[in-house]
Structures are given as C-alpha cells and as structure tokens.
Amino acid sequence: MLLLIAILTIVLCVMHIFKSEQELNDRFTMLDDLTTKASYYDDMLTISSNTFALTGDEQWRERYNHYNHYNQMIRTLLKDTSSNDSFISSLIDNLDKANNVLMEIERDSLLLSTRGKKKEALALLASKSYKNHKKIYLSAMSEAKSLLNRSNSALIHQNSMQTGSLLALIFLSFVVIFSIWYYFKHYINQVENKIQLLTRLDQLSGLLNRK
Numbered sequence: 432m433l434l435l436i437a438i439l440t441i442v443l444c445v446m447h448i449f450k451s452e453q454e455l456n457d458r459f460t461m462l463d464d465l466t467t468k469a470s471y472y473d474d475m476l477t478i479s480s481n482t483f484a485l486t487g488d489e490q491w492r493e494r495y496n497h498y499n500h501y502n503q504m505i506r507t508l509l510k511d512t513s514s515n516d517s518f519i520s521s522l523i524d525n526l527d528k529a530n531n532v533l534m535e536i537e538r539d540s541l542l543l544s545t546r547g548k549k550k551e552a553l554a555l556l557a558s559k560s561y562k563n564h565k566k567i568y569l570s571a572m573s574e575a576k577s578l579l580n581r582s583n584s585a586l587i588h589q590n591s592m593q594t595g596s597l598l599a600l601i602f603l604s605f606v607v608i609f610s611i612w613y614y615f616k617h618y619i620n621q622v623e624n625k626i627q628l629l630t631r632l633d634q635l636s637g638l639l640n641r642k
Contacts, residue, residue, distance in 0.1 A: 459579055462509070462519070462579050463579055465508055466509070466575055466579065469505045472502040476502060476533075477565075479494045480556060483495065483541060484543075499534070506527055522571060522574060525571045526568065530568055533561065
C-alpha cells in the first residue's frame with residue numbers, strides 16, 4: 432500500500448512539473464509572438480500613413496485604420512500577458528507610450544493628407560520627433576524581445592533544477608519507504624517463524640511435538 436502511494440505521488444509530482452513547465456513555455460511563446468505581431472503592425476501603420484501622404488489614395492487610409500484595429504488588440508493582449516512580470520510590464524509600458532506618440536503623429540499626417548496638405552503631412556512623418564520616437568519604439572521592442580528570450584532561458588533552467596531536486600527527493604523518499612516496508616516484512620516473517628516454531632515445540636521438554 433505504501434509503495435502504491437509512493438508511486439502515485441511520484442506520478443502526480445512529475446505531471447505537475449511538466450504542466451508548470453509547459454505553461455511557462457506557452458506564456459513566453461505567446462509574448463514572443465505578440466511582440467513580433469506588434470512590430471509587423473507598426474511597420475504596416477508606418478507604410479500606410481506614408482503612402483497615403485504621398486499618393487492621397489484612400490485605400491491606404493483604410494488600410495491604416497484596418498491595421499490600427501489589430502494593433503490595438505495586440506497591445507491590449509501584450510499588457511494582459513505581461514502583467515505578472517513587473518520588469519517586462521514596464522518595458523511594454525514604454526513600448527506603448529512610444530507607440531501612442533507615433534500614432535498621434537500618423538493620425539495628424541492622415542488628417543493633413545485628407546485636407547490636401549501633402550507637404551505638411553510628409554514633413555510631419557519626416558520630423559525629428561517622429562524619428563526619435565520611432566527609435567525609442569524599436570529600441571524598446573528589441574529590448575523586450577531580448578529580455579523575453581533571456582527570461583525564458585533562465586526560468587526554464589531554474590525549473591529544470593527544481594525538477595531535478597524534486598525528483599531526487601521523491602526517489603529518496605521512495606527508497607526510504609521501500610526500506611521501511613522491507614524491514615517490517617522481514618521482521619513480521621521472523622516473528623511468524625518463531626510463532627510457528629513455538630507451536631511445534633513441547634513447552635516442558637523443548638522437543639518437537641509428534642503431532
């Protein structure tokens with residue numbers, strides 16, 4: 432019975448370990464995927480606003496609004512997913528602030544383009560403020576992705592160490608339980624043998640009974 436409990440405990444602990452590691456991997460994979468998508472939509476917003484300013488083609492303004500919808504969704508998911516890690520959350524906040532400034536400039540450019548002020552729209556997108564915030568955004572994005580990779584590797588290593596320690600402890604516990612079980616079994620067998628021997632001996636003479 433003790434062996435069965437020990438084996439069941441080992442199985443449950445191993446399952447818990449692998450489940451925790453899988454959840455950890457899934458979380459970092461999602462964050463990495465979201466930052467990649469955020470970079471993609473930022474590029475699409477930049478291309479759409481610049482092309483609309485150059486051509487005045489309405490389809491590029493529509494594309495900007497289309498990509499902006501998904502960009503907002505990705506930003507919300509990034510905040511929600513990174514909320515458990517204060518440092519990563521701080522990076523995402525910096526990323527979001529830079530993105531807000533970029534989008535404000537891009538929307539102003541779209542408005543100028545709509546009014547036929549092509550030069551002013553292009554000048555706004557080529558401004559020092561826009562370029563600086565674009566650098567801040569790209570730098571924060573690169574740092575966030577780098578941190579995610581480092582954190583993922585570190586946590587996986589830590590989890591592996593904890594897994595090894597736990598498995599060693601479980602194995603040691605199994606050995607102790609097995610040793611105790613073996614000792615009691617051996618002790619009980621000895622007691623039973625002594626009882627059987629006593630029942631076969633004559634209490635007065637000490638000789639074997641003839642029955």
